[in-house]
Amino acid sequence: MFNRLVTDSIHLRILELRDVEQLYALTHTSRQHLREWLPWVDHVESVDDSRQFIQSTLSQYAGNNGFQLGIWYRETLAGVIGLHHIDWPNRSTAIGYWLGQDFQGLGIMTKACQSLVDFLFDDYQLNRVEIEVATQNFKSQAIPDRLGFVNEGCRRQAEWLYNHFVDHIIYSMLEQDWHPNR
Numbered sequence: 001m002f003n004r005l006v007t008d009s010i011h012l013r014i015l016e017l018r019d020v021e022q023l024y025a026l027t028h029t030s031r032q033h034l035r036e037w038l039p040w041v042d043h044v045e046s047v048d049d050s051r052q053f054i055q056s057t058l059s060q061y062a063g064n065n066g067f068q069l070g071i072w073y074r075e076t077l078a079g080v081i082g083l084h085h086i087d088w089p090n091r092s093t094a095i096g097y098w099l100g101q102d103f104q105g106l107g108i109m110t111k112a113c114q115s116l117v118d119f120l121f122d123d124y125q126l127n128r129v130e131i132e133v134a135t136q137n138f139k140s141q142a143i144p145d146r147l148g149f150v151n152e153g154c155r156r157q158a159e160w161l162y163n164h165f166v167d168h169i170i171y172s173m174l175e176q177d178w179h180p181n182r
Contacts, residue, residue, distance in 0.1 A: 006115040012069040022077040024050035033101035078103040092128035144171035
């Protein structure tokens with residue numbers, strides 16, 4: 001199973017069924033915070049909903065079509081980062097991520113994202129990684145900006161978010177830009 005040390009206090013590992021209570025608790029306690037930008041939050045009504053999510057992500061991992069990783073900060077589940085899918089013929093993927101409300105502003109997501117991108121280029125030999133962020137989600141936009149991703153433009157009305165559409169910015173990183181001296 002995937003388990004990656006990012007720093008002394010941050011590590012990433014595949015979400016497993018043993019994590020279901022912590023995942024639900026983190027989602028529940030951060031519900032209002034997460035709901036601002038994530039359309040799935042209202043569908044997580046019980047521990048069983050988190051269990052179903054973890055089971056589906058384990059199937060995703062077993063099918064070699066990406067994965068969802070818990071972000072552990074000082075041994076506490078702080079958030080999730082993962083791949084929506086992997087386009088193996090084109091060697092590309094898209095990353096999604098979220099942090100619980102109490103873990104914001106600590107640099108956790110930037111470090112987790114950087115480590116994941118390293119893994120995707122070095123171990124999976126991918127060529128392109130995308131991050132798609134709502135145009136008004138400035139905190140989330142800061143991650144690809146800090147990491148040097150290229151803003152490729154806007155997808156208008158890309159996502160239905162409860163009662164309105166939101167536009168998305170598409171960010172990308174190519175392996176040749178991540179490792180320019182190879």
